[in-house]
Amino acid sequence: MVDFCGDLEPIITLAKNIVRLLQWGIPIILILFGMLDLGKAVMAGKEDEMKKFQGALIKRVIYAVAVFLVVTIVSFAMGLVGSNDWKDCWNNVGGQGNNNSAEAE
Numbered sequence: 001m002v003d004f005c006g007d008l009e010p011i012i013t014l015a016k017n018i019v020r021l022l023q024w025g026i027p028i029i030l031i032l033f034g035m036l037d038l039g040k041a042v043m044a045g046k047e048d049e050m051k052k053f054q055g056a057l058i059k060r061v062i063y064a065v066a067v068f069l070v071v072t073i074v075s076f077a078m079g080l081v082g083s084n085d086w087k088d089c090w091n092n093v094g095g096q097g098n099n100n101s102a103e104a105e
Helices: 002-044 047-081 084-092 096-104
Strands: none
Touching: 002 047, 002 084
């Protein structure tokens, strides 16, 4: 298992960083854009626009929660189907378990 993880460590670390960035960045951006749109509608003072953008804000918040949770759902599903070696490698590379590969050498 050490050789398997050692060879893929840079790729797994990069993938984990990208997933973490997407998991946190996309929801924040969606919510900020929704708030900006709703703020523009409030400043315009038109009730029809406010209701339209309020609905859009709610949809964006739902999308943001879905994007945030999709990583957890996929990880859970892959944990049920995938092998233990891959799961251990994914969990240990780039995290607290990163010292394990240095101790094994």
